[in-house]
Amino acid sequence: MATQTITELELQTCSVTAPKTTQVGTAPGRPLSDATPPSSSTPSSASIVEEAYPHLAKSRAWIVITQLCGINFVSSFSNGLVSIGLPTMATAINIPNNLLLWPSSAFYLTMGSCLLIAGSVADVIGPRRVNIPGALLTAVMILASGFAKDAITLIMLRAIQGIANAMVVPTAISIVSNNVEEGTARNIGFASIFLSMPLGFAVGMIVGGLFVSTVGWEVGFYTGGGTGLLLVVVAMWALPKDAKLGPLTTTLKRLAVEIDWVGAAIASASIALLSYVLAMLSADTAHIKEPSNIALLVVSLLLLPAFAMWMEFQVKRGRPALIPNQLWKNIPFTSVCLMILLCNAVVNCMELYSSLFFQEVQLLSAIETAIRILPQVLVGAILSLLAGVLVNRVHVMASIMISSVLAAGSPLLMAVIDPSRSYWIMAFWAQLLAPFGVDVLFTVGTLVVSEAFPRKTQALAGAVFNTFAQVGTSIGLCITSVISLSVTEQSSVPNKESPQALMQGYRAAFWALFAWMIAACVIGMFGLRTVGKVGIKRE
Incomplete structure (x- = not known):
């Protein structure tokens, strides 16, 4: 990810780590084992110079961590609401039995299949530029779910929310990793982000249960979406700025050259197809007998060795590889x-x-x-x-x-x-x-x-x-x-x-x-x- 630009104002609240040179693919700091494998996920062939990353002041860092946790909490809150309120929602908007699990499954299917692409794009154009649109889309989709009047609309909104969440989660990790000082603050930042997900889900189940039995499940979506929009406003002020991208043509060229699009497409397709088949089987194991599900399962499994072969091909050519086999x-x-x-x-x-x-x-x-x-x-x-x-x-x-x-x-x-x-x-x-x-x-x-x-x-x-x-x-x-x-x-x-x-x-x-x-x-x-x-x- 590109280095962030530091203005005079930011210099008053940030400390800057010294630039250091590392070999391609060598993780900064102590290696995890005696042999840390090389990576070809960057276009440089010998070594890269990792430029200075601004470390946020402690007060600003905690605001950033709180905001990142908040949007993950809100998204998970809506998942808990769907989980506890699905029977009532099914009756209210006439969700047929064959689609009963899809308001929940659609979210996880699209999220899982889009994570790698979203993470790759964020590393090129900057995590803030991906996180804020993702947070906004998350809030809007949650809010809109409260107005859904039929099953297909709700499922589509939940699927788009899954894509939005895939934009939020990896960029939150990137922002904390690169802008919060190593040590306890960063460790708590990581822990808090992952804590916000199950905590939001649980609160969604409990509060959602109260909403379902009193004012209605729609109010849960209105509450979550409204809170999400407030957190987007906080994000626009609090999240550290990304580096300037330069001309549009240069940015598009970087996106084309620095991302392993083929590898990302293979991996995402495999995950999406596998997740779809597994979701169908979770609803009814008899679905495995259907020719379409058998075909999709076979294709998803065949894409795994295809992904490994593509990674090897990219490494030999000295091109970016999504996850090098090494x-x-x-x-x-x-x-x-x-x-x-x-x-x-x-x-x-x-x-x-x-x-x-x-x-x-x-x-x-x-x-x-x-x-x-x-x-x-x-x-x-x-x-x-x-x-x-x-x-x-x-x-x-x-x-x-x-x-x-x-x-x-x-x-x-x-x-x-x-x-x-x-x-x-x-x-x-x-x-x-x-x-x-x-x-x-x-x-x-x-x-x-x-x-x-x-x-x-x-x-x-x-x-x-x-x-x-x-x-x-x-x-x-x-x-x-x-x-x-x-x-x-x-x-x-x-x-x-x-x-x-x-x-x-x-x-x-x-x-x-x-x-x-x-x-x-x-x-x-x-x-x-x-x-x-x-x-x-x-x-």
């Missing part, structure tokens, strides 16, 4: 990507199946269910803040392994739970343990991934990390849905919709989640053993 030899980078895929799948599935357990097995209301899941959110908030403060004082191996082992206890408790017993005996502790793995990993993993990428491609680094998280959620929901439905159908209970039959399927899903957390622990044990501390302030 980067996967960086064991810590590969490990945290795989771990976030598994851990994000587990925490999202835990939230879903815990909700189903409380509502379908224990027959509790939506509000009662939201209250029982609330400890997961509160603990997650505390963990994220603690991770931001302590990540530079504790070895990565210790923090990741301890938190992941504790998180594995959550699905284990739910897998062996007795539904007739008190909430406080097992279910409560399962909710407390659920966020341990992912909330710590998001903070630590972001630092690991950001150090694996050159400083000029921090938006792409954030996009890669979040893409793995999004894909993990899609895969997790699909696989657990298949497992749960299959076990329920094969149960000896005559009524397959009874709490007893459903519980057998849910138990199987919880056992699968437990296995995934154990797999994440094993990956961390071997993949992160060479990593010391991250997020340390360097002179």
Whole structure:
């Protein structure tokens, strides 16, 4: 990403890091392992000079972090509102059963498939120029969703909101990475951004439940959209300016030359097709028998080796490669990507199946269910803040392994739970343990991934990390849905919709989640053993 221009006024509130020269693809600061792979994501062939990056004054930095967290919170708030209010919304605007999941699925499908492209563009033209339009589009789409009168309109608005969110998330990481001083402030910044997402979702579920049962679900969208517009105004003042781009022809040439468009298109197409098929299977496993879904699944999988071959081709030509194959030899980078895929799948599935357990097995209301899941959110908030403060004082191996082992206890408790017993005996502790793995990993993993990428491609680094998280959620929901439905159908209970039959399927899903957390622990044990501390302030 280009260096930001510093005016006289900005110099009064910013400190500037000294320019330094690094080899192409060498992450600034301490390498994560003994052999940090070279990258070809920049057009230079020998070395690049990373120009001075202005560090914001502490007060300004906290305003920036708060604004970035706020827009992510608002977007996630709308997701929680959709999740809790979907049955009522379906009745109000006549959403047919075959489209019932799409107001939620459309958001995640478009977001996951657009992250890499948005991150790549932001690294060329500047994160502010991508973040603010993304935030504005997010706010407008949330507000407009409250006025939707039919299913197709709502789904389209949610899909566009997903694209807008893909513009916001990686650029938020880039802004914090390049403009907030290394150390505790930056670590808390990363932690807070990721905290705002599950926190916003949970608040959306709780407040949305109140809106649905009182003034109406539309008010939730009006509230979220209005708040988002206020945050856009704050962003226009607070976010640090990007460097001047120069003539339009020069900018267009840079976009054409410095971005691996073919690689981004291949990766995005693969993710979009896979996410679509997984969403269809999550709704009904019988969809796998449809020729169109089989074809799309095959194409999405074939695009993966095609992407690897294109990366190799680009590297040999000395052209920009989106994610060079050599980067996967960086064991810590590969490990945290795989771990976030598994851990994000587990925490999202835990939230879903815990909700189903409380509502379908224990027959509790939506509000009662939201209250029982609330400890997961509160603990997650505390963990994220603690991770931001302590990540530079504790070895990565210790923090990741301890938190992941504790998180594995959550699905284990739910897998062996007795539904007739008190909430406080097992279910409560399962909710407390659920966020341990992912909330710590998001903070630590972001630092690991950001150090694996050159400083000029921090938006792409954030996009890669979040893409793995999004894909993990899609895969997790699909696989657990298949497992749960299959076990329920094969149960000896005559009524397959009874709490007893459903519980057998849910138990199987919880056992699968437990296995995934154990797999994440094993990956961390071997993949992160060479990593010391991250997020340390360097002179």
